[in-house]
Amino acid sequence: xxxxxxxxxxxxxxxxxxxxxxxxxxxxxxxxxxxxxxxxxxxxxxxxxxxxxxxxxxxxxxxxxxxxxxxxxxxxxxxxxxxxxxxxxxxxxxxxxxxxxxxxxxxxxxxxxxxxxxxxxxxxxxxxxxxxxxxxxxxxxxxxxxxxxxxxxxxxxxxxxxxxxxxxxxxxxxxxxxxxxxxxxxxxxxxxxxxxxxxxxxxxxxxxxxxxxxxxxxxxxxxxxxxxxxxxxxxxxxxxxxxxxxxxxxxxxxxxxxxxxxxxxxxxxxxxxxxxxxxxxxxxxxxxxxxxxxxxxxxxxxxxxxxxxxxxxxxxxxxxxxxxxxxxxxxxxxxxxxxxxxxxx
Numbered sequence: 001x002x003x004x005x006x007x008x009x010x011x012x013x014x015x016x017x018x019x020x021x022x023x024x025x026x027x028x029x030x031x032x033x034x035x036x037x038x039x040x041x042x043x044x045x046x047x048x049x050x051x052x053x054x055x056x057x058x059x060x061x062x063x064x065x066x067x068x069x070x071x072x073x074x075x076x077x078x079x080x081x082x083x084x085x086x087x088x089x090x091x092x093x094x095x096x097x098x099x100x101x102x103x104x105x106x107x108x109x110x111x112x113x114x115x116x117x118x119x120x121x122x123x124x125x126x127x128x129x130x131x132x133x134x135x136x137x138x139x140x141x142x143x144x145x146x147x148x149x150x151x152x153x154x155x156x157x158x159x160x161x162x163x164x165x166x167x168x169x170x171x172x173x174x175x176x177x178x179x180x181x182x183x184x185x186x187x188x189x190x191x192x193x194x195x196x197x198x199x200x201x202x203x204x205x206x207x208x209x210x211x212x213x214x215x216x217x218x219x220x221x222x223x224x225x226x227x228x229x230x231x232x233x234x235x236x237x238x239x240x241x242x243x244x245x246x247x248x249x250x251x252x253x254x255x256x257x258x259x260x261x262x263x264x265x266x267x268x269x270x271x272x273x274x275x276x277x278x279x280x281x282x283x284x285x286x287x288x289x290x291x292x293x294x295x296x297x298x299x300x301x302x303x304x305x306x307x308x309x310x311x312x313x314x315x316x317x318x319x320x321x322x323x324x325x326x327x328x329x330x331x332x333x334x335x336x337x338x339x340x341x342x343x344x345x
Contacts, residue, residue: 068144076100076138081148083107092119100150105137108149115145123149134210134220154218156211159265163206163272176345178269179313183338184217185209185262189331192219193255200253204261205242206268240289241275245297245323256325262334263320267303270313275303299323312341 082099087106089095092114098107110123134151141147156162159181162173173181185204192199201208201219208221244260246252264275271278279287279301287295295301302321305314316337322328329337 074136074138076140076150078140078142078146078148081105081107081140081150093123097153098148098150100137104153104155106134106151106153108151109147110145112145120144120147123147134218154210154212154220156213158207159209159211159217159268160206160274162211163268173269176342179338179342179345181209181211181217182266182269183335183342185219185265186331186335186338188219189255189258189262190335193258193331198255200255201258201261202253203239203242204258204265205239206265207239209265240293243293243296244325245299246325248293248297254325255331256328259320259328259331259334260322262331263317263328264303266313266317266320267305270305270309270317271303273304276301278304310341312337 080101084097084099087095087097093108093110096107096109098105110119134154137150137152139147139149189201189204192201203221204219208219210218210220240248242261242264244253244257246254247257268275276287276292279292281287281291292301302318305317316329316334319327319329320334
């Protein structure tokens with residue numbers, strides 16, 4: 001699992017060199033000098049396998065032509081990584097709360113059923129993406145199929161969880177915090193969409209936005225992100241409540257499809273509810289998934305905004321969720337608008 005992320009780190013590094021200095025510090029004494037952290041919590045219960053010869057690892061059969069030489073520069077001894085507990089699981093991998101030399105980190109691994117060469121390449125590409133994504137600390141493995149991606153730990157959890165009612169803490173995000181979060185997400189999209197070729201997230205949603213204790217926000221989960229080097233791109237994976245009409249209709253993505261998803265997140269930040277969960281049909285029942293998708297594809301349905309929401313925020317959200325792609329603003333335009341209003345708060 002982590003192998004894919006590792007190799008992604010390599011791609012990321014090479015891309016970043018074209019735009020700015022490397023975001024990765026060298027490994028010293030088994031831990032990176034980067035002092036940031038990543039995504040959940042717990043007590044140590046298991047330890048990663050001890051490290052074996054890097055020469056032997058690199059020749060592991062499943063890697064085929066994968067070149068791990070660049071990964072060696074960021075390698076952390078696997079014995080230094082403790083897996084504490086599973087934080088989240090998906091179709092292709094798991095995210096763990098971990099410890100690296102007593103430091104809380106997040107560790108992503110691939111499922112044992114997803115370790116083909118193609119899976120590993122995709123995973124590696126996930127690391128490679130932008131300063132507004134959770135920070136890369138290093139990579140650990142005993143063999144490529146056991147590779148672990150080590151990233152910063154975002155102690156605020158994901159945005160969707162932060163927006164849901166919490167009876168124990170009654171935690172609520174202030175309006176300024178919400179605008180700050182929206183601005184950070186927009187800046188992340190600016191970075192991705194300005195790469196050459198452009199990188200489209202393809203699964204932007206509130207669950208894939210992580211927060212830290214001071215409400216900083218970063219985009220995560222680039223497992224299905226890809227460079228926009230095809231005329232069209234097939235849907236494959238995603239969550240329909242955040243999907244653009246063109247994606248629901250024929251599975252074709254562009255960077256403006258990410259902007260539609262961003263517009264849905266703006267509505268979430270405003271109302272704090274799951275998109276479309278407040279809507280009912282003629283009989284007073286919740287809209288079915290099929291009904292929601294059909295109405296979104298036809299341009300008959302957009303996420304709700306609260307009556308008290310500032311007009312400029314509603315307008316921005318509705319522009320982002322326009323039916324036709326060319327009617328939506330770019331990430332640069334959105335980030336500018338949010339930055340202007342944030343400076344006044």
